[in-house]
Amino acid sequence: MKAGVILFKGGQVATEDSPQLKKLDVLVEDGKIAQVAADLPIPEGAEVVDCVGCVLAPAMFDMHVHAREPGREDQETIATCSEAAINGGVTGLVLMPNTLPTIDSGGLLQSVLDIAAEKSRIPIWQAGCITKGREGKELAGIAGMKGKGAPLLTDGGDSIADAMVLLRAMEYAKRFDLMLALHCETKELSGKGAMNEGQVSYRLGIPGIPACSEEICISRDIRLAQYTGARLHIQHLSSAEGVATIRRFKEAGVRVTCEVAPHHLLFTEEQIGDYDTRYKTNPPLRTAADNEALLQALAEGWIDVIASSHAPHTEFEKNSDFGSAPFGITGLDTAVVSLYHHFVKTGVFGWDVLVKRYSAEPRRLCQVEPVPIEVGGAAEFLVFDPNRKTWFSKKFMQSKSSNTPFLDQELDGQIISVMKDGEFLLNR
Amino acid sequence: MAETDIKSRKDLLDIESLSLAEIEYLLKTAGPFKELFRRSVKKVPTLRGKTVLTLFYEPSTRTRTSFEVAANRLSADVTNFAVSTSAVVKGESILDTIETLQAMRTDYIVIRHGASGVPALIAKHTKASVLNAGDGFHAHPTQALLDAFTVREVFPETQKKKILIVGDILHSRVARSTSRIMRKLGMEVGVLGPGSLVPKGRPDFMNAFWNWEDALAWKPDVIYLLRVQMERQEQQFFPSLAEYHRVYGLTSERFKQVEGEGLYLMHPGPVNRGVEIVDEAMTYERCLINQQVENGIATRMAALYWLKPEEDQG
Numbered sequence: 096m097k098a099g100v101i102l103f104k105g106g107q108v109a110t111e112d113s114p115q116l117k118k119l120d121v122l123v124e125d126g127k128i129a130q131v132a133a134d135l136p137i138p139e140g141a142e143v144v145d146c147v148g149c150v151l152a153p154a155m156f157d158m159h160v161h162a163r164e165p166g167r168e169d170q171e172t173i174a175t176c177s178e179a180a181i182n183g184g185v186t187g188l189v190l191m192p193n194t195l196p197t198i199d200s201g202g203l204l205q206s207v208l209d210i211a212a213e214k215s216r217i218p219i220w221q222a223g224c225i226t227k228g229r230e231g232k233e234l235a236g237i238a239g240m241k242g243k244g245a246p247l248l249t250d251g252g253d254s255i256a257d258a259m260v261l262l263r264a265m266e267y268a269k270r271f272d273l274m275l276a277l278h279c280e281t282k283e284l285s286g287k288g289a290m291n292e293g294q295v296s297y298r299l300g301i302p303g304i305p306a307c308s309e310e311i312c313i314s315r316d317i318r319l320a321q322y323t324g325a326r327l328h329i330q331h332l333s334s335a336e337g338v339a340t341i342r343r344f345k346e347a348g349v350r351v352t353c354e355v356a357p358h359h360l361l362f363t364e365e366q367i368g369d370y371d372t373r374y375k376t377n378p379p380l381r382t383a384a385d386n387e388a389l390l391q392a393l394a395e396g397w398i399d400v401i402a403s404s405h406a407p408h409t410e411f412e413k414n415s416d417f418g419s420a421p422f423g424i425t426g427l428d429t430a431v432v433s434l435y436h437h438f439v440k441t442g443v444f445g446w447d448v449l450v451k452r453y454s455a456e457p458r459r460l461c462q463v464e465p466v467p468i469e470v471g472g473a474a475e476f477l478v479f480d481p482n483r484k485t486w487f488s489k490k491f492m493q494s495k496s497s498n499t500p501f502l503d504q505e506l507d508g509q510i511i512s513v514m515k516d517g518e519f520l521l522n523r
Numbered sequence: 524m525a526e527t528d529i530k531s532r533k534d535l536l537d538i539e540s541l542s543l544a545e546i547e548y549l550l551k552t553a554g555p556f557k558e559l560f561r562r563s564v565k566k567v568p569t570l571r572g573k574t575v576l577t578l579f580y581e582p583s584t585r586t587r588t589s590f591e592v593a594a595n596r597l598s599a600d601v602t603n604f605a606v607s608t609s610a611v612v613k614g615e616s617i618l619d620t621i622e623t624l625q626a627m628r629t630d631y632i633v634i635r636h637g638a639s640g641v642p643a644l645i646a647k648h649t650k651a652s653v654l655n656a657g658d659g660f661h662a663h664p665t666q667a668l669l670d671a672f673t674v675r676e677v678f679p680e681t682q683k684k685k686i687l688i689v690g691d692i693l694h695s696r697v698a699r700s701t702s703r704i705m706r707k708l709g710m711e712v713g714v715l716g717p718g719s720l721v722p723k724g725r726p727d728f729m730n731a732f733w734n735w736e737d738a739l740a741w742k743p744d745v746i747y748l749l750r751v752q753m754e755r756q757e758q759q760f761f762p763s764l765a766e767y768h769r770v771y772g773l774t775s776e777r778f779k780q781v782e783g784e785g786l787y788l789m790h791p792g793p794v795n796r797g798v799e800i801v802d803e804a805m806t807y808e809r810c811l812i813n814q815q816v817e818n819g820i821a822t823r824m825a826a827l828y829w830l831k832p833e834e835d836q837g
C-alpha cells in the first residue's frame with residue numbers, strides 16, 4: 096500500500112454553500128486533498144475507503160467549550176475533552192477561561208496551551224478573560240494573552256455588570272483586534288433563578304430567569320459595541336426576544352455575531368419534568384416558541400455559529416436538588432449526530448447549515464482557515480453514515496462527564512471516521 | 524377503617540400527582556381517625572413496629588409535632604433526626620444523609636427542606652415512604668389535605684364553591700398545593716395579593732384580583748389568608764407591613780363585611796396578628812384555624828396509613 100494515499104470512494108460531499116450533496120470521490124495525498132471528482136480511478140497502492148451512502152463533511156470547530164483544566168479535572172480534562180471532540184467530528188476547540196485559576200494573563204494562557212500540546216490530538220485555542228478573575232472590575236492582561244494567541248476574550252458564564260468596565264474593555268480590545276464573546280444576563284433579573292421563568296417554574300417552585308434578563312443585556316452590550324466599534328459576539332442565545340434584538344441591530348448594520356447551542360434548539364423547560372437536573376443550564380431552556388424562533392433565525396442566517404457550550408459536571412454534582420445542582424450540559428460527543436437526527440434527517444435544514452455554522456463560520460470568526468473539501472485544501476473532514484445509529488452510552492462518550500439528556504439514547508447517524516491532515520483520528 | 528380499594532403509593536410528594544379518587548380516599552380515611560380523638564384511648568395499632576423519622580431542615584414546631592402526634596396515634600415509633608437548621612444546608616450533603624437513613628432502615632421519612640424538589644430526590648433514592656412536609660416554594664401536600672378536609676366539614680359538596688387565597692402567591696408552597704387540591708375538588712380559586720407577589724407564571728385556573736373590593740364582589744365562600752413572611756418586606760416586595768395590612772390585610776372594616784356575609788376564614792398558621800389578620804377575626808365563629816390544626820393530625824394519620832414503603836408493597 097502506498098503510504099498517505101487514501102481514496103474516499105462513493106460518498107456525497109457537503110459544502111457550506113448548498114443543501115445539495117455532490118456525489119464525489121475524494122483523494123487524499125500527503126495530508127492534502129489532491130483530487131475531488133466523480134468516479135476517480137483508484138491509484139495504484141492507495142487505501143480505499145468505501146463511502147457509499149455516506150456524507151463527507153468538513154470537520155467541525157467548536158468555539159465554546161469548557162474543558163475544566165486547570166482546576167476541575169474531576170469534571171473534564173483537556174485530554175478527555177479533545178477526545179470527546181474527535182468522537183463528535185470536531186477538530187478544533189476554543190476553550191473558555193473560567194477555570195481554576197481563571198485564565199487572565201499571557202502566562203496562564205501559555206500554561207494551558209502547553210498541556211494541550213502534550214495531551215490533545217487536535218489544535219486547541221484558549222480564550223482569555225476580559226477582567227481579572229472574571230470579577231467584572233479590572234481589565235485582565237489583554238496584550239499578553241493576545242501575544243499567546245487568544246482568539247477572543249470572554250468572561251464566559253458571567254456578564255459584566257458594570258457598563259463602564261465593558262465599554263473600556265471594548266475600546267481596549269478593539270486595538271488588538273480581539274473579539275469579545277459575551278454571556279448576556281442581567282444579574283439583578285436572573286437573581287437566584289435556576290430555570291426559565293413561567294408556569295413550569297411556578298409549578299416546581301423554582302425561582303425563574305425571565306427571557307428579558309437575556310434580551311436587556313444583549314441590547315445594552317450591542318449598543319456599547321455600536322458606540323465603540325468593537326467586535327462583539329453574543330454567546331449561547333436562548334430566547335426569541337434575544338435573537339430578534341440581534342436581528343434588528345444586524346439589519347441596522349451593526350457588527351455583531353452570535354451563536355446558539357444545540358440544546359437551545361432541541362429542548363424546552365417542559366423537559367425538566369420533575370426536577371431533571373440534566374436539563375439545568377444557563378441561559379435556561381425556554382419554550383417551544385423560543386426554539387422555533389432560534390431555529391428559524393439559524394436557517395435564515397441571522398445566527399452565525401453553532402457552538403456546543405460543552406459544560407461537563409460530575410454525576411455527584413448533578414445528582415442534587417435542582418436549585419443546588421450546577422448549570423450545564425455536555426455537547427461535544429453529541430452535537431453533530433443530534434443535529435442530524437432532529438433537523439437534517441427531517442429536512443428542517445440541510446448539511447450546508449451544519450457545515451457553515453459549525454465548521455466554516457466559527458473558524459472565520461476565530462481567524463482560522465475553514466477546511467472545505469476542495470483540491471489543495473487540508474484533508475480535515477468527517478465521514479458520516481446516515482444508515483448507522485449512535486447509542487450514547489457512557490462508554491461511547493469520551494467526555495469525562497455525561498450530563499446530557501442524550502445519555503442512553505439512540506439516534507440516527509454515526510460519525511464513522513474523522514480525518515485530519517491525512518491521518519485517521521477516528522475510524523470506527 | 525376505610526376499604527383499601529385505592530392502591531397504596533410509596534410517597535406523598537405533591538398534590539398534582541394525586542388523582543381525585545386518591546384525594547377522596549385520603550379525606551374519607553381521615554374521618555374515622557378524627558372520631559378517634561373523642562375517645563379516651565386515641566391510639567390504633569396500625570403501624571406498630573414501624574418507624575417514622577422526621578427530618579426538618581427548616582424549623583417548624585407545629586408541622587413536626589402534628590406528624591409526631593399522628594405517627595404516635597398509629598403506634599409507630601417516632602424519631603427526630605436532628606439536622607442543622609442554622610446554616611443553609613447544601614443539596615450535596617443530602618445524598619450522604621440518604622445513605623445514613625437507608626442504613627437505619629426506617630419505614631417512613633417525613634421531610635421538610637428549604638429547597639424545592641429535595642423530598643422527590645430522597646424518595647428516588649430510598650425504599651422508605653417519603654412524606655413531603657414542605658419543600659421550598661414547591662409543595663406542602665399534607666397542608667392541602669387538611670385544608671380540603673376542613674373545607675369539606677363545612678361544605679360537604681365542594682363543587683362550584685369558591686376559595687379566595689390572599690397574600691404571597693409567589694413564594695408560598697401552601698398556595699400552590701392548597702389551590703390545586705381545591706381545584707381538583709371542583710372549587711373555583713381566586714387569588715389576591717400585591718402585584719409583586721402574584722406572578723405571571725401562576726396556573727390558568729387562578730383568578731387574580733388586585734384589591735379586596737373586586738375579590739369580595741366575586742363572592743368567595745372561604746377566605747384563606749397566607750402568613751406574611753417578614754423577610755419579604757426586607758426584599759421590597761411591598762413597601763411596609765403597615766401598608767400591607769392596609770391594602771391586603773383583613774382589616775377590621777373588611778372583617779365586618781366577611782362576618783356580615785358569613786364567609787369562612789382559614790390560615791395555615793402561625794398568624795401575624797395585625798398584619799394579614801386583625802385580632803377580632805381570630806375569635807369569629809367561622810374562623811376555622813383551630814379546626815385546621817386538629818384536622819392536620821387526622822389527615823396526616825390517613826397519609827401514613829395509606830402510604831406503603833417499597834418493602835411492604837404487594
